[in-house]
Amino acid sequence: MSASLHLAYAYTDRGAIHYAQAGSGAPLFLLHATPGSYRAFAPLIPLLAAHFRVIALDTPGYGNSDPVPGQASIEAMAHSVVSLQDALSLPRAHVLGLHTGNKIAAAMAAQWPQRVDRLVLAGHTHSLLVDKAERDQTIGHLIGHYFPRFDASDDGAHWVRHWLMAHADVQKLWWPQQLLAGTEGAGQDAVARQVGEAESMVIDHLLGWRSIVPTYGAIFDFDLEDALRRIVSPTQVLELRPAEEAHMPAQAPRICDMIAGSQSVLLQDCDANVFRHEPERVAQAVLPFLKDGEPR
16 A cells, blocks of 8 residues: 555635545545644654555645635534545545544534544543533633734734734744754754754644634634534544643543543653654554444
């Protein structure tokens, strides 16, 4: 099976969706976090493409995909992914979603159960919080960062302020800690990977910065608990437990209580960067579940 990456567009009734594809076999959709694109899964794709037809898409409003038509909502983003399935003539697919992607994946499985085979909901503990009020409080700091109130002005100065904020965020991505700390002794290959990762994150932020506020607004509005209770697809909850969230109760068991026959995997002492830095660890966690049976 070929693992070479093929980039393409699908032109759907909900706009153009850009995606990366590799491998063959049962289709597996990968849905990224905010902001992001298919690049977030680049190190993982070859490991999964040895077993599946992997389709890592730029979710609506990110990468090179069109924004979601109309009012941004998690349900609308899920509808766009289903439209991609239609464009690719895929009646069913496995779906793996990370952070924002897990909300989109949950909405797909709840609203279009016939379109989702096996489902993987991945994210930090805070991203998997079931109780909406608790989740909103935990990620409330995002309101202060991403939802500043700039009054619209006739001269357009509010857009300059938004652009300055985007520049400040990009500066942090341009100079990650591993590069600021120095690269002496790291080796040429390691430094090249670090620069490449920084470049990827900067590109994704610049391509998607206008969609960040609408997306977080959609997340605050989304009733994850209701969606989870309607899921009938075989489901795996992949909970990532970074040290700074060790004080929070694990959420995977709570989610599994809501979805019959679901299972959980806990990855300790890691964050979402495990998808980039230790893709083998992710593959080992999800492949036994995803390979357990052909699409029904």
